[in-house]
Amino acid sequence: xxxxxxxxxxxxxxxxxxASLATPAHAELLARKDxxxxxxxxxxxxxxATCKAQGYKVxxxxxxxxxxxxxxxxxxxxxxxxxxxxxxxxxxxRTFRVPSGEIVKRVKENPQFAGVFLTNxxxxxxxxxxxxxxxxxxAVGVSGAPGGDKDEACAKTGLDKVADQLK
Amino acid sequence: MPAKxxxxxxxxxxxxxxxxAPAHAQLIERKDMSYPVALAIAQGALEDCKxxxxxxxxxxxDRAGANIVTLRADxxxxxxxxxxxxxxxxxLTFKMTSEDFAKAMESNPVRRQQATLPGVIGIxxxxxxxxxxxxxxxxxxxxxxxxxxxxVRAGLAKVADQLK
Numbered sequence: 001x002x003x004x005x006x007x008x009x010x011x012x013x014x015x016x017x018x019a020s021l022a023t024p025a026h027a028e029l030l031a032r033k034d035x036x037x038x039x040x041x042x043x044x045x046x047x048x049a050t051c052k053a054q055g056y057k058v059x060x061x062x063x064x065x066x067x068x069x070x071x072x073x074x075x076x077x078x079x080x081x082x083x084x085x086x087x088x089x090x091x092x093x094r095t096f097r098v099p100s101g102e103i104v105k106r107v108k109e110n111p112q113f114a115g116v117f118l119t120n121x122x123x124x125x126x127x128x129x130x131x132x133x134x135x136x137x138x139a140v141g142v143s144g145a146p147g148g149d150k151d152e153a154c155a156k157t158g159l160d161k162v163a164d165q166l167k
Numbered sequence: 168m169p170a171k172x173x174x175x176x177x178x179x180x181x182x183x184x185x186x187x188a189p190a191h192a193q194l195i196e197r198k199d200m201s202y203p204v205a206l207a208i209a210q211g212a213l214e215d216c217k218x219x220x221x222x223x224x225x226x227x228x229d230r231a232g233a234n235i236v237t238l239r240a241d242x243x244x245x246x247x248x249x250x251x252x253x254x255x256x257x258x259l260t261f262k263m264t265s266e267d268f269a270k271a272m273e274s275n276p277v278r279r280q281q282a283t284l285p286g287v288i289g290i291x292x293x294x295x296x297x298x299x300x301x302x303x304x305x306x307x308x309x310x311x312x313x314x315x316x317x318x319v320r321a322g323l324a325k326v327a328d329q330l331k
Contacts, residue, residue: 036241037213045206064239069248072237074229076202083234 035062035130035138039162040070043130043140047158048073051145058144058154061087062130063094065137067120075144082143089127089151090141091120097136101125101148126151128159132166200227200296200304204326205235208296208306212322213238216311223310223318224248227296228255230303232286243310250309254293256286259305265293266316294319298330 040062051058052075059082062071074083092100096115103123106113116123125148127141140158142151159166205227216223222240224247229235239248254265261268261281269289271278282289292315296304306322308315323330 037238041210041238048202068239068245069237070239072234073206074202074233074235080233 032135033132033137035064035070037070039165040064040138042162043158044071044073045158046161047140047142047154048075050157051075051142051150051154054145054150054154056145056150056154057082058142058151059083059086060155060158061090061141063087063090063139063141065094067091067094070138078144085122085124085143086126086141086151088120088122088141089124089143090139092122092124092139093127093129093141094136094139095121097129099125099129099152100127100141101152104148124148126155128152128155130159130166197301198298198303200229200235202235204329205229205304207326208322209236209238210322211325212306212308212318213240215321216240216308216314216318219311219314219318221311221314221318223308223315224251225306225308225319225322226252226255228252228259228305228307230259232256232259232305235304240310247309250288250290251292251307253286253288253307254290254309254315255305255307256293257288257305258293258295258307259302260287262295262302264291264295264316265289265307266291268293291316292319294323296323296330 044060044062048058048060057075057078059075059078060073061069064070069087089100092103096103104125107116107123115121126143127139129136130138130140140155142155145151145154209225209227212225213223217240222242224239224243226234227236257265257268269291272282272289281287292309293305293307294316295302296306306319308319311318
């Protein structure tokens with residue numbers, strides 16, 4: 001078969017396309033950090049202990065990068081709703097990459113903000129994203145203290161406890 | 168007052184009184200699972216499986232079937248958390264290991280029907296937690312190739328002194 005220059009060119013382009021779709025030379029896996037159980041449990045148990053020391057009966061959730069539950073703790077005599085509430089706060093902080101209290105403001109500014117209608121999202125203060133640099137790798141949510149600000153303060157002590165590990 | 172009327176009055180009073188406000192009414196006095204004990208069980212079970220080389224999820228549920236502690240080990244499969252919860256719930260509500268429940272499913276059609284209730288599952292790895300004969304909690308674990316229950320029992324052994 002005699003190959004005309006045009007044919008060669010077409011073949012070359014086709015080959016180039018196929019090759020780039022199949023295995024691009026620049027393809028790389030994601031290199032990133034994720035929460036370990038040890039770190040997650042340290043954050044959660046510290047947040048729970050802080051609230052307990054103040055007399056608050058709380059539940060605490062830690063979710064990972066995909067919103068999956070890594071650790072869930074129900075404090076002695078915490079009200080039933082606090083368990084789900086702490087999970088939803090944590091999920092909200094993780095997926096929107098901001099403290100869940102920020103979503104309260106967003107809803108105030110824009111009552112049409114549809115994010116709050118998604119499953120597991122809740123516009124209530126008490127959860128903080130867990131970050132490594134700018135990368136949100138999870139979140140901690142607390143529920144049961146008399147006020148979302150107090151829930152959030154307990155969550156913060158958990159994050160402070162492992163600050164040196166979050167890098 | 169004629170004797171008949173008096174007798175009827177007494178009879179009526181005797182019927183109504185125990186229904187209205189029985190003098191012997193009492194609250195239930197019993198022990199319940201606490202957060203520190205639940206956490207010790209879960210961590211003990213997870214560590215035991217980790218030592219064997221298996222990353223697992225563990226769930227401890229209370230008397231009402233509500234989660235008290237849930238832990239997901241580094242590298243545990245996505246399904247293991249739900250599986251652990253369902254094993255724990257099955258052990259708690261049927262007051263038997265989930266392995267015994269699974270065996271009963273083979274011969275007992277009622278057990279097979281019960282397995283269709285939400286949250287129930289017939290897979291070994293769930294163990295009821297007892298104080299005497301009172302089942303106060305359930306522990307479920309998932310993620311090992313066949314030693315889920317031994318790992319749970321290692322966790323329970325850590326708090327044996329407190330379960331009374």
